[in-house]
Amino acid sequence: MKVLVTGAAGFIGAYCVRRLLLDGHEVIGLDNFNAYYDPALKEARLRWIRREAGDFPLLRLDLADDDGMARLFAEQRPEVVVHLAAQAGVRYSLEHPHSYVQSNLVGFLNVLEGCRRHPVRHLVYASSSSVYGANQRTPYSVRDNVDHPLSLYAASKKANELMAHSYSHLFGIPATGLRFFTVYGPWGRPDMSPIQFAQAIVEGRPLRLFNHGRHRRDFTYIDDIIESLVRLLPQPPRGNPHWDAENPQADSSRAPWRLYNIGGSRPVALTDYVDLLERLLGRKARRELLPLQPGDVLDTYADTAELQRDTDFQPRIDLEEGLTRFVAWFTDYYKITPAEGLTTAYTHNKQTFEGLSHERPGPQPQRTEP
Template sequence: MIILVTGAAGFIGFHLSKRLLQEGHQVVGIDDLNDYYSVDLKTDRVEELKVTSSEFSFVKADISDKDKIEEVFQEHNIGRIYHLAAQAGVRYSINNPDVYIRSNLIGFYNIIEAARQHDIEHLIFASSSSVYGANKKVPYEVSDHTDHPVSLYAATKKSNEMLAHSYSHLYDIPMTGLRFFTVYGPWGRPDMAYFKFTDLIKSGQQIEIYNEGDMYRDFTYVDDIVEALFRLLDVIPEPSNQWDAEHPSPEVGPAPYRLYNIGNNAPIKLMDFVNILEEALGVEANKVFKPMQPGDVYRTWADCEDLYKTIGYKPTTNLREGINKFVSWYNKYHSSEFLKTNF
């Protein structure tokens, strides 16, 4: 099967592409290799995928370029899509809204329109836990209202869900949306807290801890995320016979569309996370405590029972194990031995 992975040079896209290749699929990866964070890291991920299998094809392209996207679909007989490309980051969206509109809205439309034009069997796309916005009720359930986003990033992700549902309903395209919760691990994103903290701690600099450390995140190890994504490949949604138009719910509907939380269902206090990272690094961090930042939320906590029942899998990696794996990769990646061995 030929599978398109958008954002293939990104964190989750890289790991998923590698798994698909190892399972014998052909993968066409799209990424624009933008400089939101290290282009070198993204390029290294692509090179790693090329080494993994000759069945990997890489296309450097911006998903907001509709003609280029159509060209990719014309050249490859794509059967299914994992759409993971997006401009990420809550705080970055406050001062850089244009890129979020271009990538997360126009780019998203281009992908689902291509899916319509080319009879795609299943499109799986990334949403975000950010859509829960100002909600206080936890754990977050897919059936909860998501009408109060507190960042532009969250608003674009909510828009993705609505666009996908409308296309699924109008054109009978099977689509599955996944609200990701704080994914971490090797080859991760340098803009994420665990990566930034590691950089700063290793160089003896201060780390800034928001809301005085009184925050919780549902950390989920990347291999657990990828296992769930892989299992969903052949779980193709169908219209639900449980749909009740008088009592509508986001969990079921008249379209071949499903929406799931994907997380660990076990929120960790920020200070506990910092302590585990300090242990793994063998260094005590120089901490500076700051107030809550605009766009942040106090706690994320995923109710994932629907997903677990659907694919028969729950995350198996605890935070200490996952952080140790990340630190081991980080040390190797930044060593001269890695550079000499791989490049």
């Protein structure tokens, strides 16, 4: 298939592009390389993709550019769209709300309009576990009410789900929303906890644990996110003939529209997460316990019954294995040198890294058949 991937140089987007290329698809990438975090990391991800999976066209374009997006769809005519670009971050939304309106609302509208004017087989877009907001009944089900977001970021993701439904209803666009739960792994964003925490531990800086470290998070390793996504890609939704308007299900409708949770379904206490990072890095953290921050949810825990039903897959990589892979990449990419108390763990992580292909030159692998 010819697939447009937005956010192609981002964390999830880069893994998605790599997998689609290796599976034999034609990929067009889009990214605006904004300065939310150092664009050098995005450039490094692109080098990694091209070494591992080959070259692909990448358009440096902002989603909110109405004319540019219209030209992109008219000229490229993608068969499938994987929309992963967004302004991310809960706390950033407290200080920069307009960025979320432009990227997550105006930008998504331009994607929907492109799919409307030049019909696609399937639109798959990223939502977030943050939409569950004030809901404290766990595990979170896609059939739960999500009308009480706790941040503008979460509200923008809920709005994306509603916008997609309206376009599915009005124009028959098959649209699938994926609620990602705390994605982590090599090449992750530097504003996310694995890199923030690992850097603080290595540099001996205080590790700020909000809600006094009592959060629990459903960590999901990046490979499990991508496996779920590619299994859903060839399954565009159809209208649910059993949908009851008087007792409506929140995850489907008569329109070709669906929602899925993608999470590890194994929530981990933040303190246990830090304990594991300490062991893998070979250093103790200086923990600073702070109150709950505005916009934070207490716990996340995914019910993935619908994902398992429709893909015969559920995330498999546990936190210890996933963080071991992450630390292997982290110590290499950020050139962490052995120090007192770090030598054994560092050597182990470097050896682990040698078994991975992240940011390593080498022969390009053969692409598999789609």
